[in-house]
Amino acid sequence: MTRNFTIRIPATSANIGPGFDVVGLSLSLYLTLSVTVPIAPNDAPYQPPTLTYTGEGADEVPLDPYKNLTTRVALYVLRCNHIPYFPSHLVLHAANEIPFGRGLGSSGAAVIAGILLGNELGNLQLPTERLLDFALMVERHPDNVTAALIGGFVGSYLKELDDEATEAASVPLSEVLPEYPPDAGADWGLKPPVPPLGIGHYVRFGWAESIKAVAIIPRFELSTARAREVLPTQYSRKDLVFNLQRLAVLTIALAQTPPDPGLIYEAMKDRVHQPYRKGLIPGLPEVTSCITPATHPGLLGICLSGAGPTILALATGGFEAIAEDARAIFREKGVEIDWKVLEVVGGSTLEHQQQIERKNKS
Numbered sequence: 001m002t003r004n005f006t007i008r009i010p011a012t013s014a015n016i017g018p019g020f021d022v023v024g025l026s027l028s029l030y031l032t033l034s035v036t037v038p039i040a041p042n043d044a045p046y047q048p049p050t051l052t053y054t055g056e057g058a059d060e061v062p063l064d065p066y067k068n069l070t071t072r073v074a075l076y077v078l079r080c081n082h083i084p085y086f087p088s089h090l091v092l093h094a095a096n097e098i099p100f101g102r103g104l105g106s107s108g109a110a111v112i113a114g115i116l117l118g119n120e121l122g123n124l125q126l127p128t129e130r131l132l133d134f135a136l137m138v139e140r141h142p143d144n145v146t147a148a149l150i151g152g153f154v155g156s157y158l159k160e161l162d163d164e165a166t167e168a169a170s171v172p173l174s175e176v177l178p179e180y181p182p183d184a185g186a187d188w189g190l191k192p193p194v195p196p197l198g199i200g201h202y203v204r205f206g207w208a209e210s211i212k213a214v215a216i217i218p219r220f221e222l223s224t225a226r227a228r229e230v231l232p233t234q235y236s237r238k239d240l241v242f243n244l245q246r247l248a249v250l251t252i253a254l255a256q257t258p259p260d261p262g263l264i265y266e267a268m269k270d271r272v273h274q275p276y277r278k279g280l281i282p283g284l285p286e287v288t289s290c291i292t293p294a295t296h297p298g299l300l301g302i303c304l305s306g307a308g309p310t311i312l313a314l315a316t317g318g319f320e321a322i323a324e325d326a327r328a329i330f331r332e333k334g335v336e337i338d339w340k341v342l343e344v345v346g347g348s349t350l351e352h353q354q355q356i357e358r359k360n361k362s
Helices: 069-080 106-121 128-139 142-150 163-169 224-229 237-253 261-267 274-280 284-290 319-332 353-361
Strands: 002-015 019-038 050-055 091-096 153-158 200-205 212-218 299-304 311-315 337-342 349-352
Touching: 002 106, 002 142, 002 353, 019 106, 019 142, 019 212, 019 237, 019 337, 069 106, 069 128, 091 106, 106 128, 106 142, 128 142, 128 200, 142 153, 142 200, 212 319, 224 274, 237 261, 261 299, 274 284, 274 299, 284 299, 284 311, 284 319, 311 319, 319 337
Parallel strands: 050 091
Antiparallel strands: 002 019, 002 349, 019 091, 019 153, 153 200, 212 311, 212 337, 299 311
């Protein structure tokens, strides 16, 4: 006897211009985790999980379940709920479409996959708000993980907490996700720091169905840590007001039908992170300034996706012209790109084998 289920997590794009660390989109590239839980006899010797991986990042992802991000997060959730180890003989396969280090939420997807895996393996039935608490203990920024979990166009913030909860939320990541030894058993790491209640809060904004996302993906990686290093520690009032004004407009404008390119293009401009990251991404200033609604009918707005280097163009048409002209600009800088037209999609899903079979028959 076995229990089978599948977890599916979308890619995400954060910031969307002026919404630095605030808003995110879920996009139609997926990390899919297929899980088999055998019902082993009680007297069978314990066997650690087996993990396989295909797709983006397959040559660099650790397959040791005590080193892999998704399975370490799952074990963290289990141990916070007094379940000391994975079920014996657990079999996992990850199929990934989300490029690594490109600003499309690959690490956020891996974290949410681990949260849902731990919740399901432990039969914990945690509500969405509690799942987000666990995610934020690991990821520490709400935009990507909230969009991956909830789906659509999402705004989020971290709540100011009392002293005890603030102390828990500031626990170093190395204590939340330690390097578990391969032989970690029931007596190892039993007391991880449990997330306080109500770390993150969110709202899902409207989204016009006609708007697609053109992901223009340079063929090099850029770590979030490096992209954050170039940001200043202080901003002028003028620059903060610039972003706040545009974000307030953008959250409404992207839900209107038909979308207004004149309104959206200006509302997707930013002075908080993109100007400081242009030195890390050759071609970024030229792409975001030369490709406009006036030059490319169908374009609504263009921005850096997350920490980059992917550039996200929101559009209702003219997708190929937008992408190919961006390719020409990047090529002048010695950078090759790939591009994809993506839908804005719903959030993470978990389906049991019976649900999948019924869906296939219908």
